[in-house]
Amino acid sequence: MNIGQASKASGVSAKMIRYYEQTRLIPAADRKSSGYRDYSDTDVHMLRFIRRARDLGFSVSEISDLLGLWLDETRQSGEVKRLAQGHINELQKKIKGLQDMAHTLTMLVNTCNGDHRPHCPILQGLETGLEDEDRSIQPRSGAVARLSQ
Numbered sequence: 001m002n003i004g005q006a007s008k009a010s011g012v013s014a015k016m017i018r019y020y021e022q023t024r025l026i027p028a029a030d031r032k033s034s035g036y037r038d039y040s041d042t043d044v045h046m047l048r049f050i051r052r053a054r055d056l057g058f059s060v061s062e063i064s065d066l067l068g069l070w071l072d073e074t075r076q077s078g079e080v081k082r083l084a085q086g087h088i089n090e091l092q093k094k095i096k097g098l099q100d101m102a103h104t105l106t107m108l109v110n111t112c113n114g115d116h117r118p119h120c121p122i123l124q125g126l127e128t129g130l131e132d133e134d135r136s137i138q139p140r141s142g143a144v145a146r147l148s149q
Contacts, residue, residue, distance in 0.1 A: 010044045
């Protein structure tokens with residue numbers, strides 16, 4: 001099948017298929033006498049595997065490792081589990097970081113009146129540092145004038 005058909009069958013865009021070939025994540029497809037790529041059912045199966053791994057947030061490097069394990073029939077499931085657990089740990093760190101950001105922004109938004117006055121605790125928090133607990137700090141002298149120039 002051509003790249004468009006392989007893309008449709010796998011759910012991976014043609015651009016990404018070319019990228020995966022270029023980076024050698026997948027082997028280059030066979031070529032027809034016309035020069036067009038010719039993908040097999042096995043190629044599409046591998047592309048689906050990659051798409052599912054990407055959907056779970058694995059990096060290209062991690063997917064390369066997973067593909068190697070997937071294709072290695074002598075693999076130990078412990079290796080796969082360690083890789084997946086490491087990914088879970090990274091996801092949990094990212095989730096915690098996002099929750100912390102949302103909490104800080106929520107606190108700033110809750111202190112902002114959102115009215116016609118120029119005083120804005122959100123902008124002050126960005127100026128002084130979001131970790132700064134004192135939200136009553138006014139902008140430094142001339143800061144607004146410098147920004148408006």
